Amino acid sequence: xxxxxxxxxxxTGSPSGAAxxxxxxxxxxxxxxxxxxxxxxxxxxxxxxxxxxxxxxFESETFTSATFVTVGRGPLLALxxxxxxxRAGMLxxxxxxxxxxxxxxxxxxxxxxxxxxxxxxxxxxPDDVTWQYPPGAGLVIMAPGALPSLTYFQGFxxxxxxxxxxxxxALARADSARLTHGAWYWVLGLPLLLHxxxxxxxxxxxxxxxxxxxxxxxRSPAVHxxxxxxxxxxxxxxxxxxLTLIGTPRGRTTREAWTAAAVTAxxxxxxxxxxxSDSLGFxxxxxxxxxxxxxxxxxxxxxxxxxxxxxxxxxxxxGAFEYVGxxxxxxxxxxxxxxxxxxxxxxxxxxxxxxxxxxxPLDAAFAAVLLFTVTSRVISPQYMVWLxxxxxxxxxxxxxxxxxxxxxxxxxxxxxxxxxxxxxxxVVTGTWPGLAVMVLRNALxxxxxxxxxxxxxxxxxxxxx
Numbered sequence: 001x002x003x004x005x006x007x008x009x010x011x012t013g014s015p016s017g018a019a020x021x022x023x024x025x026x027x028x029x030x031x032x033x034x035x036x037x038x039x040x041x042x043x044x045x046x047x048x049x050x051x052x053x054x055x056x057x058f059e060s061e062t063f064t065s066a067t068f069v070t071v072g073r074g075p076l077l078a079l080x081x082x083x084x085x086x087r088a089g090m091l092x093x094x095x096x097x098x099x100x101x102x103x104x105x106x107x108x109x110x111x112x113x114x115x116x117x118x119x120x121x122x123x124x125x126p127d128d129v130t131w132q133y134p135p136g137a138g139l140v141i142m143a144p145g146a147l148p149s150l151t152y153f154q155g156f157x158x159x160x161x162x163x164x165x166x167x168x169x170a171l172a173r174a175d176s177a178r179l180t181h182g183a184w185y186w187v188l189g190l191p192l193l194l195h196x197x198x199x200x201x202x203x204x205x206x207x208x209x210x211x212x213x214x215x216x217x218x219r220s221p222a223v224h225x226x227x228x229x230x231x232x233x234x235x236x237x238x239x240x241x242x243l244t245l246i247g248t249p250r251g252r253t254t255r256e257a258w259t260a261a262a263v264t265a266x267x268x269x270x271x272x273x274x275x276x277s278d279s280l281g282f283x284x285x286x287x288x289x290x291x292x293x294x295x296x297x298x299x300x301x302x303x304x305x306x307x308x309x310x311x312x313x314x315x316x317x318x319g320a321f322e323y324v325g326x327x328x329x330x331x332x333x334x335x336x337x338x339x340x341x342x343x344x345x346x347x348x349x350x351x352x353x354x355x356x357x358x359x360x361p362l363d364a365a366f367a368a369v370l371l372f373t374v375t376s377r378v379i380s381p382q383y384m385v386w387l388x389x390x391x392x393x394x395x396x397x398x399x400x401x402x403x404x405x406x407x408x409x410x411x412x413x414x415x416x417x418x419x420x421x422x423x424x425x426x427v428v429t430g431t432w433p434g435l436a437v438m439v440l441r442n443a444l445x446x447x448x449x450x451x452x453x454x455x456x457x458x459x460x461x462x463x464x465x
Contacts (some may be wrong), residue, residue, distance in 0.1 A: 022255055076172060083168055085355055086191040087161060092422035093195035094157070095292040100422035105153070107197045111319075112201075113152050123277040127289050130319035132289070135272040135279045136236030140201045148369055160198050163207040164190070174396035182396035186408065189388045192413040193381060196420070201237075206389035208234035209241040209365070214391045216257060216361045217246055222251050228260025235261065236268050240369055240386060247364025249356045269379060288323040291333055292378040293427060294419065296446065297331040298323055299438045302430050314428055320378065321428050338375035345453070346371070353460040360460060366390040366402055367452035374449045379442070381416040387448075388413060401455040408448040415441035 097105045111130060118125045119142050125131040144155030165264075171183035190197055197203050208230050215227025227244075234241025245261055249256045273279045291297045292312060301323045304310035312325020322329075346368055369390055373383055391406035419427050419437045426434030 023264070030300070046162070051086045057156055059105060071082055076176075079168070079172060079187060083165070083187050083272065085124050086187065087164070090191055090195045091157070094198050097195070099194065100420070101424040102421060104195055104421055105273055108153050108156050110197050112141055112156065116145060116152060117325065119276065120145075122275070124279050124281055126278050126281065128281075129227070131315075132282050132318065134236050134239055134282060135276075136233060136268055138272065138276065140204050140237060141375055148276070156201075157198050160201070160203050163204045164197070167203070167207050167210050167392075170214055171392055174217075174393075182392040182394070185395050186388060186392035187411060189392070189410060192410060192417060193384055193388075193423075194417045196381050196417060197385050200385070200400055202382040202385040205234055205238040205241060206385050208237065209244050209386070209427050210393050212241065212244045213362050213365055213390070216244075221252060224248075225260040228257035229264045231257065231400055232261035232264030233268065236265050237310050240372065243368040243372065244361075244365045246350065246368045247361035249361065289318050289377055290324070291328050291335070292325075292380070293321045293323060294381070294438060294442075295335070295373055295377050295379045296333050296442050297377065299435075301328065301331060302435055302438065306430055306435055316431075320380070335375055335377045339372060342368075342371040342375050345378045349457060349461065355460050357397075357399040357459075359400040359402075362390075362394045362397055363400055363402050363452075363459070364454050366405070367449075367456045368393050370405070370445070370449040370452050374442075374445050377446070381420045384409070384416050401459045402452060405448050405452045405455070408444050408451070412444040412448065 007182075030441055042220075074202055083144055093099065094105055097103065097314045115125050115128075115131065115138075118379050119138055124135065124138060134186075143159055144150070146153050147155035147158065150158065153363050167186055168183055175181065198293055212227045212230035212234065215230065218224065218227075231241055231244045234244070241259070246260055248257050248391055269279070291301065293302065301310055301312065305312060310325065310327070312328060314321050315324045316322075317324075322328075346364075349364070366387075373379060373387065376383075391402065394400040394402040415437055419434070419441060423434050423437055427438060428434070
């Protein structure tokens with residue numbers, strides 16, 4: 001039976017030396033290709049072979065240390081500059097909000113602002129088919145009200161940027177003593193979604209999940225409990241952060257993290273139920289959702305419609321464009337069945353897993369969210385924020401097996417932004433450009449989910465390499 005492993009990987013150098021040593025290959029004394037590795041006293045040992053590529057370039061030391069920028073003192077400044085430049089570009093796009101179909105910011109201007117007014121009256125949005133989120137989401141929607149000097153929209157965007165910055169800081173800290181690149185992945189990956197992340201509350205939810213996962217890699221049991229609290233809060237905001245708990249090592253870490261998450265979720269639910277009416281109304285709306293046009297099932301129906309094999313159409317329902325017509329309910333039930341099977345597979349993995357590394361909790365959470373995303377009846381562009389954040393956390397660990405999966409997500413994110421808002425009219429009407437974008441995006445997500453599941457299984461359950 002596997003119990004909690006050492007939470008930290010072997011250090012590759014002091015934080016101050018990480019930047020200076022980024023030009024040197026791991027294990028070499030001078031960075032000269034093929035140079036002998038240094039011993040504990042700093043002297044070179046003769047006769048040692050240079051590091052060689054393993055089964056895949058993605059798994060090699062060369063790929064990890066030389067291909068990406070190391071976060072250290074100098075590169076940390078560069079990271080901050082790039083964050084400022086990319087976020088300024090995202091803000092400019094949000095201000096103009098004219099790409100493609102436009103109106104990305106209207107969700108905050110109109111919908112979130114309306115919900116805020118409902119909360120001010122002491123109730124969750126009553127009988128509102130667009131309110132489909134757990135009660136904790138209300139805290140995020142109400143938060144801009146704590147900034148009275150700003151408009152609601154300005155306050156929401158500012159809080160989103162602060163959550164984004166918290167993710168960057170946490171990832172950079174996790175990267176600081178290792179030859180890894182999670183912070184850079186997040187900073188450069190999020191702008192692929194254009195200005196969408198600034199007009200949705202998924203960055204805030206992702207921040208809770210990222211901080212929870214990083215807490216699970218710490219040595220201190222108290223920090224594990226904090227990770228559980230963050231996971232519980234995230235689950236009450238948008239459900240999926242509960243999956244960050246799936247890979248916690250057996251033993252004390254799991255007991256403390258899962259207990260803290262459960263207590264936090266129950267306490268928050270009870271508090272919101274006392275303070276606001278209709279706190280569980282979201283369950284009615286969520287259960288009535290159909291097949292959204294951007295889901296895998298929706299793409300299948302779109303292809304069938306384009307070839308004349310299916311006579312259905314598109315209708316705006318429950319705050320999104322969904323397919324209506326024959327066989328739609330069957331496709332929706334199939335998606336729910338696949339989600340159930342994904343959950344069963346994760347439980348089986350949890351029981352069968354025998355090897356835990358420092359990266360296993362991160363890799364398992366990433367794989368789990370990917371599986372639940374691709375089997376969902378809804379795959380909105382902002383879902384990519386979750387996946388980019390979890391991929392970035394995986395890339396803070398040198399023992400992760402998810403590097404190729406993380407790379408697949410980058411073009412998927414760019415295609416998601418191309419589908420909405422740039423070509424959204426084509427996606428809705430089912431023209432061939434819209435179909436091509438959705439087929440490519442969903443094919444990449446499906447491939448990423450299958451690859452993530454396979455690599456998680458083989459690295460923890462399969463025969464040891």
